[in-house]
Structures are given as C-alpha cells and as structure tokens.
Amino acid sequence: MLNLILFGPPGAGKGTQSENIIAKYKLIHLSTGDLLRSEIQAGSELGLKAKTLMDQGILVPDEVVIGMIDNKLKEHRNAAGFIFDGFPRTVKQSEALDQLLASYNESISVMIALVVDDNELLARLLNRGKTSGRPDDQNEELISKRIQEYNSKTKPVADYYQEQGKFVAIDGIGEIDFIFEEINKAISKVTVK
Incomplete structure (x- = not known):
C-alpha cells in the first residue's frame, strides 16, 4: 500500500498535484480541508466549530481530525493507498x-x-481567491497568518519524517507537469522493491 503525505504551505499546489497523483496511483484522497469544509457545508456541530477556528486561521483540534481520518481508513480498507493532503x-x-x-x-x-x-x-x-469563493483566499492579512501558522507549526513535521528517511523536498515553482515528474521519481524510489 502506498501512503503518501503531500506537504506544503497553503497555495503550494498540493490540490493540483493531488489530482495527478490520485489519477496515476489510484489513491484515496484524504484532504482534511475538504473533510472540514464538507462538515461546514452540512452545518454539523463539528463543522460549525471548525468554521469558527478556520475563519480565525487557527488549526482544528487533533482528535477531531484523527477521528475523521480513522473513519475514512475504515471506509476504504481495500484501497491501493492514501494521499494525505494538509x-x-x-x-x-x-x-x-x-x-x-x-x-x-x-x-x-x-x-x-x-x-x-x-x-x-x-x-x-490572492489570485485563487478571485475564483475560489473562499474568504480565506481573499484577505491578505489572513493569508499571511495562515503562512505564518504553517511556518511556525508545520515545518517541524518535515524534520520528523526526515529522521525516518521518508522526506523529499520538491521545488513547487515551475510547470505543473515537470513538478509531477519530480513527484513520480520520489514515489518510484519507495515503490520499487
């Protein structure tokens, strides 16, 4: 089973590359952002709590997110693997x-x-905010806060997986197809037996 974490700050291109990876490797996409937004759209208690936090640029509590992921793992026991996005x-x-x-x-x-x-x-x-309809993509101050949140809290995750020998950094600026080729090279190193 291929279990891949696609990592990067908001706007790095994770959504675009996730689609390419899913199409090629037939992975189940687990985007916590999408899971949370669907809860918000449904108007569930979890969704309303998450919306309040997300609107402030604050991360949703771990136990809530882990519980949602566990439900998805149970739901897709025979999957080829999962891509964790966000x-x-x-x-x-x-x-x-x-x-x-x-x-x-x-x-x-x-x-x-x-x-x-x-x-x-x-x-x-800011460019994505013109078409996404997402208020968190239209406010420069909120975007800066999201980027700072990523930089302060999530970069240590890279070190965690680097210590396990599972971390690969890829330049996210350039042609989408070229970036995808680099991703494929990284995946092939862990799937070749």
Whole structure:
C-alpha cells in the first residue's frame, strides 16, 4: 500500500498535484480541508466549530481530525493507498497518524513537500481567491497568518519524517507537469522493491 503525505504551505499546489497523483496511483484522497469544509457545508456541530477556528486561521483540534481520518481508513480498507493532503500539520499529529496507521499494519511510505517562497504563496492565494469563493483566499492579512501558522507549526513535521528517511523536498515553482515528474521519481524510489 502506498501512503503518501503531500506537504506544503497553503497555495503550494498540493490540490493540483493531488489530482495527478490520485489519477496515476489510484489513491484515496484524504484532504482534511475538504473533510472540514464538507462538515461546514452540512452545518454539523463539528463543522460549525471548525468554521469558527478556520475563519480565525487557527488549526482544528487533533482528535477531531484523527477521528475523521480513522473513519475514512475504515471506509476504504481495500484501497491501493492514501494521499494525505494538509495533514499532519504538527509533530503530535504525525505521531498520532503513525499510531493510527500502525493499528492497520500500515505506515507512511513517503512525505513529499512542495517548496514555494512566501511572496509567491501570497500572490497565488490572492489570485485563487478571485475564483475560489473562499474568504480565506481573499484577505491578505489572513493569508499571511495562515503562512505564518504553517511556518511556525508545520515545518517541524518535515524534520520528523526526515529522521525516518521518508522526506523529499520538491521545488513547487515551475510547470505543473515537470513538478509531477519530480513527484513520480520520489514515489518510484519507495515503490520499487
């Protein structure tokens, strides 16, 4: 089973590359952002709580996210693998994810990080905000807060997986197809037996 973490700050291109990876490797996409937004749209208690936090640029509590992921793992027991998009964001979440996967006799195969500088991220998100309808992509101050949140809390996750020999950094600026080729090279290193 291929279990891949696609990592990077908001606007790094994770959504675009996730689609390419899913199409090629037939993985189940686990985007915590999408899971949370669907809860918000449904108007559930979890969704309303998550919306309040997300509107402030604050991360949703770990136990809520891990519970949602566990439900998806149970739902797709015979999958070829999973792509984790936007999760884990902290070392604590990484440890919880590793424990959860171990309970299914699985582990993370590789973490691929898309590296993009902050100025490019800001420009991308503001541009995306023109068409996405997402208020968090239309406010420069909120975007900057999201990027700072990523930089302060989630970069240590890269170190966590680097210590396990599972971390690969890829330049997230350039042609989409070229970036996807680089992702494929990283995946092939963990899938070749």
